[in-house]
Amino acid sequence: MQYKKLNKEQLIAEQSQLLAEFAALKEQGLKLDMTRGKPSAEQVSISNDILTDVGADGVYSEDGTDTRNYGGPLGIIEARRLMGELMGVKAEQVIIGGGASLNLMFDVFVRAWIHGVLPGQTPWGQLEKVKFLCPAPGYDRHFAICEYFGIEMITVPLNEDGPDMDMVEELVKTDAAIKGMWCVPQYSNPDGYTYSDAVVKRLAAMETAASDFRIFFDNAYCVHHLYEDEQARLINLYDACAAAGHADRCYIFASMAKITFGGAGISAMAMSPTNFEHQARLLGKQIICYDKVNQLRHTRFFADKAAVEAHMMKHAASLRPKFAKVEEVLAESFEQGDILKWTKPLGGYFVSVYTMEGCAKRIVELCKEAGVALTKAGATYPYGIDPQDHHIRIAPSFPPVAELDAAMRVFACAVKLASIEKLLAE
Ligand SMILES: Cc1ncc(COP(=O)(O)O)c(C=O)c1O
Structure with a gap:
C-alpha cells in the first residue's frame, strides 16, 4: 500500500x-x-575459547616479554602486527590500547587539547574556537566527545559514498578553526555506507586552512561483513594521505570489541611516524602498559587477518x-x-x-x-x-x-x- x-x-x-x-x-x-x-x-560465545589458559609458558610474547608484568605501553609486537594488518599499516605505526577504542580517541583529543597535535602546534584548548566536521547521521559517542570539549560541531550530510565532499572541501579550505573531522569509513554507524575511493582520495588531498587539521578515521567495522560474496572495499586510508603529502593528517582507529568481547577486546590506533612519536611520548606519562595478557590471548586466538576474517x-x-x-x-x-x-x-x-x-x-x-x-x-x-x-x-x-x-x-x-x-x- x-x-x-x-x-x-x-x-x-x-x-x-x-x-x-x-x-x-x-x-x-x-x-x-x-x-x-x-x-x-x-x-560473544563464539570467542569463548579466548578465555582458556594460554599454556604453561604461554604467558610470554614472541620477543620474550612476560605479559603478566609491567612494561610495554605500546603493546606486544604480535598484537601491533595483527591490528596493523587489519588497519593496513605497519606494526611500528600501531599503538595497542585497552578494551575500548573510544578511550583511545578520547585520549587523542585530550592530548591535542593540552599539548597540540604536534610539538610547536597551539594546543586546541588555548584557541578561542575549535570546530569539527561531523558527517551525519553518525556515531553518537563521537559527537559526545566534541560536546565534552565544547567543540562546535558542523553537520555534513553523509551520502552513500561518504561525506558530501564539495561541502567538506569548501569548509576546511576557508575556516582555520575547523581542526578535524569524524569518519566511520566502512559500514558507517548507522547507515552502513562505505566511502568510495574518490572520497578517500579527496579527504587525503584536500587543502585545509588549519595546518593541524586531523581526520579521526574510526574504522570500527573494518572486517564486519555480513556476506562472504558481497563485501565493501575501502582503499587504504593511510596510504592515500601519505601519497597526497599529508601523512600526518589521519589517526586510524580499530577495535576487537565486536570481534571478540564488547568492552574486553583490544583496541588500536595507527598513525604517521611523526604523530606516533608525539602520541607515544605522551601516552608514556599516562600508563605503564595496557592489559598485555589480553593482547596475548587475542593473538593466540587469531594468528593473522585471515583468521579474523574467518571468525x-x-x-x-x-x-x-x-x-x-x-x-x-x-x-x-x-x-x-x-x-x-x-x-x-x-x-x-x-x-x-x-x-x-x-x-x-x-x-x-x-x-x-x-x-x-x-x-x-x-x-x-x-x-x-x-x-x-x-x-x-x-x-x-x-x-x-x-x-x-x-x-x-x-x-x-x-x-x-x-x-x-x-x-x-x-
Ligand atoms: C563507529 C564506532 N566506533 C567505536 C565504537 C566503540 O568501540 P569500542 O568498544 O572499541 O570503544 C562503536 C560501537 O558501537 C562504533 O559504532
Whole structure:
C-alpha cells in the first residue's frame, strides 16, 4: 500500500484499523531493548575459547616479554602486527590500547587539547574556537566527545559514498578553526555506507586552512561483513594521505570489541611516524602498559587477518537472520520510498530508516508505549538534533530473532500510525 496516495477517508479508515492493531500489540506487554548495537550472547560465545589458559609458558610474547608484568605501553609486537594488518599499516605505526577504542580517541583529543597535535602546534584548548566536521547521521559517542570539549560541531550530510565532499572541501579550505573531522569509513554507524575511493582520495588531498587539521578515521567495522560474496572495499586510508603529502593528517582507529568481547577486546590506533612519536611520548606519562595478557590471548586466538576474517563469518552467520528479519518486516509493511526509506547494509551493526519529516520522535515514543525501546530519535546527529526529525537507527544484533520480529512489527505499526497522523495534519 502506498500511504501517500490515499485520500483522507482512506487514511482515516486505515488509522482506525491500525489503532486496534496497536492496542493488541501493547497488550503483549513486550519489554524489548534495541537501543544499542551490542553483540548478542550467541555472538560473544563464539570467542569463548579466548578465555582458556594460554599454556604453561604461554604467558610470554614472541620477543620474550612476560605479559603478566609491567612494561610495554605500546603493546606486544604480535598484537601491533595483527591490528596493523587489519588497519593496513605497519606494526611500528600501531599503538595497542585497552578494551575500548573510544578511550583511545578520547585520549587523542585530550592530548591535542593540552599539548597540540604536534610539538610547536597551539594546543586546541588555548584557541578561542575549535570546530569539527561531523558527517551525519553518525556515531553518537563521537559527537559526545566534541560536546565534552565544547567543540562546535558542523553537520555534513553523509551520502552513500561518504561525506558530501564539495561541502567538506569548501569548509576546511576557508575556516582555520575547523581542526578535524569524524569518519566511520566502512559500514558507517548507522547507515552502513562505505566511502568510495574518490572520497578517500579527496579527504587525503584536500587543502585545509588549519595546518593541524586531523581526520579521526574510526574504522570500527573494518572486517564486519555480513556476506562472504558481497563485501565493501575501502582503499587504504593511510596510504592515500601519505601519497597526497599529508601523512600526518589521519589517526586510524580499530577495535576487537565486536570481534571478540564488547568492552574486553583490544583496541588500536595507527598513525604517521611523526604523530606516533608525539602520541607515544605522551601516552608514556599516562600508563605503564595496557592489559598485555589480553593482547596475548587475542593473538593466540587469531594468528593473522585471515583468521579474523574467518571468525567474522561466524558472527555474520549469527547476524544475517536478524538483518533479514528487519528487511522482511519492512519490505512486507512498506513500499521503499513511500512513507519510509531504509538501508540494506552489507556489514556493520545497523539499519537506518528514514521516515517522513517530523515523524521520527513520535515513532520512537509510540514504540516505547508498546514496550520497545529504540535509540533516541536524533541521537545520531550533532547535539542530538535531527533537523528533519526523520532518522531512526535500528540495532538488530542483540535480541533473538523472535523478539526482533515482535519489535519490528511494533515498529512498523508505529511508523504507519505516526505517518498517517502527519498526512492527516497536512
Ligand atoms: C563507529 C564506532 N566506533 C567505536 C565504537 C566503540 O568501540 P569500542 O568498544 O572499541 O570503544 C562503536 C560501537 O558501537 C562504533 O559504532
